[in-house]
Amino acid sequence: MFVSIGFIGAGRIAKIMLEGWTRAGALPGQIVLHDQSDDAVRSLVTAYPSVHGGTLAEAAGCDLVFGALHPPAMLEALPAIVPALKADTLFCSLAPKIKLATLRDKLGGFDRLARMNPNAPSIVNKGFNPVAFADGLPAKARQDLLAVMAPLGQTPEVEEQLIESYAVISAMGPTYFWFQFDAVRHLAETFGLMPEDARTTVAAMLHGAVDTLLASGLPEDKVMDLVPVRPMAEDEPAIRKMIDDRLAAMFAKLKG
Numbered sequence: 001m002f003v004s005i006g007f008i009g010a011g012r013i014a015k016i017m018l019e020g021w022t023r024a025g026a027l028p029g030q031i032v033l034h035d036q037s038d039d040a041v042r043s044l045v046t047a048y049p050s051v052h053g054g055t056l057a058e059a060a061g062c063d064l065v066f067g068a069l070h071p072p073a074m075l076e077a078l079p080a081i082v083p084a085l086k087a088d089t090l091f092c093s094l095a096p097k098i099k100l101a102t103l104r105d106k107l108g109g110f111d112r113l114a115r116m117n118p119n120a121p122s123i124v125n126k127g128f129n130p131v132a133f134a135d136g137l138p139a140k141a142r143q144d145l146l147a148v149m150a151p152l153g154q155t156p157e158v159e160e161q162l163i164e165s166y167a168v169i170s171a172m173g174p175t176y177f178w179f180q181f182d183a184v185r186h187l188a189e190t191f192g193l194m195p196e197d198a199r200t201t202v203a204a205m206l207h208g209a210v211d212t213l214l215a216s217g218l219p220e221d222k223v224m225d226l227v228p229v230r231p232m233a234e235d236e237p238a239i240r241k242m243i244d245d246r247l248a249a250m251f252a253k254l255k256g
Contacts, residue, residue, distance in 0.1 A: 001144050002090070003030060006059035008077060009068030010035035010044050013094055016123045017066075017152060018048050024125050024151035034059035060084035064148065067093040074098055078106035085110055090141045092116055092131075096167040096254050100134050100160055111136050114145060117166045118152070120174050127153030128170045132160035164254040168247055176243070181206060 007014045010033045021027040032054040033041050041053040059065065060081035067074050074095045085091065085107065092114040093103055104111050113134040121127050129149055133142050142157075149155040158166065181202060188198035213223050224230075232239075 002028070002063040002148060004028075004032065004062035004064070005030065005148070006032045006034070006054075006062030006065045007068050008034050008056065008059050008065065008081065009073075009094075010037070010040040010053075011068065012120075013068050013118055014066075015044060015047075016120055017118065018044060018051065020122045020125055020127065020152040022048065023123075026151040028148065030062070032059045032062055056080060057084040061086060061089075063089060064145065065089055065091045067091065067095060069095060071095045071097045075102075075106065078103065079108075082108045082110065088112070090114065090137070090145060092145060094118060096164055096171075097256060100132070104134070112141060113137065114142075115160060115163050116149075116155075117163055117171045119171045122152035125151060125153055127155075129153060129155045130158040130163065130166040130170065131155055132158055132163055164251060167254055168251045172250070176247075 005028050014033060018027065018031070027048065027050065029050065031048075031051045033044055033051060034054055034056050035041050038053075045051055045053055056077070061084045063086070065081075065085070067077070069077060074093065075098065090112050091103070091107065091110065094116055096117070098115075100113050100115060103113050103115075107113075111134050114131055114137065116129055116131040118129045119127055122129060127149075129152060131145065131149070146155050146157075185198050185202045188201060189195055193201060212218070212226070213220070216223065230236075
């Protein structure tokens with residue numbers, strides 16, 4: 001198991017993972033954060049007092065290092081961390097677009113590598129965080145990374161060429177629905193439900209709706225026909241087209 005974990009980048013995904021581990025009572029004991037923004041590091045250190053801020057070299061010198069930067073910033077940072085990487089470190093990139101081959105090249109041939117697409121529900125231990133491993137990464141290192149991620153939710157091993165597919169579907173996916181869920185929750189309150197009842201009702205409805213569509217065994221058209229009144233039926237074709245067009249464009253951008 002990894003004794004120390006470094007984050008290069010102290011933004012949203014670092015916050016999500018730290019909070020998920022904390023909620024599960026599984027916050028690793030030695031975590032070092034580095035970010036160009038001192039305020040970002042200070043905010044997380046304040047929220048999680050056992051976590052420490054450090055230099056780029058200190059974060060990169062940990063046993064497990066998460067590259068938690070956007071792709072352009074990641075490409076700039078990679079050559080600078082090479083001197084700090086230990087021979088038995090595992091470097092796990094959380095950025096889309098940057099392939100394992102590019103990581104290896106930018107890291108001077110270092111090949112103990114993984115790529116992962118964490119998603120926001122990891123913050124409540126319901127994550128879906130696909131991971132792709134470099135071919136030569138030993139089984140023990142793979143198992144140790146999966147064990148670190150286990151408190152955050154599911155971590156399926158996937159082929160690297162699918163990482164961008166998961167980025168659009170599982171990593172960005174919640175953003176396609178959250179604002180709609182919140183609008184329905186708000187309406188439930190305006191219709192007279194107490195806030196807690198509104199949250200409980202919307203949550204139960206959504207969980208049941210997902211299972212009905214994806215786990216009932218019914219064809220999609222039969223599921224859509226289970227409820228006779230569909231107030232948004234006229235808008236469904238336009239919404240579907242919007243989803244198709246915008247997500248296809250995002251996927252194309254990520255695949256380069």
